[in-house]
Amino acid sequence: MGSVKNQPKITVGIMDREAEISGCLNGHFYGEGYGPVSNRFSAKAMKGEIILFDEARHEICHSPFIRLTGQEDSILGLHQQPMRSGQAFTLFHVTIGSQFHWEKREDQTFQGDLMLCPREDGTIAAINEIPLEDYLKSVISSEMSPKSPMDFLKAHAILSRSWLLAAIDRKKKMEGESTPPPKITNNEIIRWYDREDHDLFDICADDHCQRYQGITKIVSRQAEEAVEETFGMAITFQDKICDARYSKACGGITEEFDTAWDDKRIPYLESISDASLSHPLIRSEKEASRWILSNPEAYCNTKNEQLLEKILTHSDLKTKNFFRWTIEYSREELEEILRKKTGSDFGTLQKIVPLRRGPSGRISRLKIVGSKKSIVVGKELEIRRWLSRSHLYSSAFVVMIEGDRFIFNGAGWGHGIGLCQIGAAVMATKGFSTEKILKHYFRGVEIKKIY
Ligand SMILES: [Zn+2]
Ligand SMILES: [Zn+2]
Incomplete structure (x- = not known):
C-alpha cells in the first residue's frame, strides 16, 4: 500500500460509442490550444479527430483529443449548491440503467x-x-437516498472508495494485457x-460500474458528510485495498466471486449468512429449492416501505419483492426471448437445468x-x-414447468x-456501526486511512 499519497483524480466515461454528443457548458470553459468556450456545443468524430461545434454549428476546433476545463469565476466562486463553483457542463440524452x-x-x-475522445469506428x-x-x-447521492441512515452512508462511502482505488490499481496493472476472451x-x-471493458477511462457512469449522475441531482448534505467524515478511508485485507x-x-446469503466473474477465490468475498443467525450454504438442487x-430471516428481508423509501432512490423503488420474486412466461414467450437474446432458434423449449450454483443459490452454469x-x-x-426481456433480478432461481408455463421463483x-x-441499511437502522457493517460483509478486513 502507500501508493496513494494524495487524493487521486479519476476518469469516468459518461457517454460512449455515440455518433454525436451534444451539451452545454455552463460558465466559462477553456480548451487547451484554442481558448475560451461556453454555451451549447456539439461534437462529432471524423478521421480520428473530434470536431467541436458551437451553437450555430460553426466549427470551433478539431483535434485528436479535446479537453475542456472549467475556469474559476470570482463572482461564482462561492460554494453554492448544486453548481458549487458555477462551472459545470451538461450532456444531453445520457443513458442510465x-x-x-x-x-x-x-x-x-x-x-x-x-474530455472528448474519438474511437476507431x-x-x-x-x-x-x-x-x-x-x-x-x-x-x-446518486445511489442512495439522503434519508438513509448515516452509518450506512458512511459504510458505502468507504466501500465505494475502496472499490474505486482497487479498480484504478487493477487497470494500471492490466495495461497492455488483454482479457481472456x-x-x-x-x-x-x-x-x-x-x-476491463473500459479502455479510455477508469470506470463508466452506469450500473455496470457505479451509478454516477454528476450534480444533476443535488448532492445531498448527508452524502457530503458521509464522504468527508470518512475522507481517505478504505477497506484493506493484508494491507491491500479490497x-x-x-x-x-443478496437474498439471505451472499455469493462468491467466481459465480459472477473470474475463476478465483477472494478471501474477503467469501459467502456469509446475511442474518443474525447462521443459514447453511446451498449445496444441492434440493437445498436451493427449499x-x-x-x-428466511435476513437483514435484507424487509418489506418495510418506510424504511425502503429511506434507502432506495426513486428509480429503484419501482422494484418490489426483491427478496423473493416470481416471474412467469408462456413457452412461446420464453422461446421468443431466447431467440432474440441469443440469435439462435432453440426449437421447442424443453427444460432448463442448473449445472452449477454458488452458496447463495445463484446459478453460474445453466443448460x-x-x-x-x-x-x-x-x-x-x-x-x-x-431469460428476460431486460434482466432477471438474479440468477438464484428454480424453474417449474406446468403445462405450457415456465415459472421462475x-x-x-x-x-x-x-x-x-x-441488508447493510437495515443493519444501520438496527444500530450497527459503520465498521461492524463492513466487517459483517467483508470478513477479516480492516478499515484504514490511506491518504
Ligand atoms: Zn463500467
Ligand atoms: Zn442481504
Missing part, C-alpha cells in the same frame, strides 16, 4: 473537466475527469463482464434444452440477460457478492 429494466435517457450535469466518448472525493459525493463454443457460452463489491439484495421457496438446440450458458449476468437482486445494500 443501460439494458436494465429501468433504462432511460436524461440530461446530466457534471463538475470537473470534460468513428464514434465518440465523453469522459469526465474529477477528484475522487468529489466523485464519491455524487455517487453516494469469453469461452464460446457451439454448445457453450460462458462470459462475464468486468471493468476490491469491495456490492449489490442490492431456500428459494422459503422466507437450456430445446428440440433443435441445447446450450450451456454462464455466468450469472449472462443467464439473467438470456427467485431470490435476491443483483449478483449478491460482497455487501448487500439493503
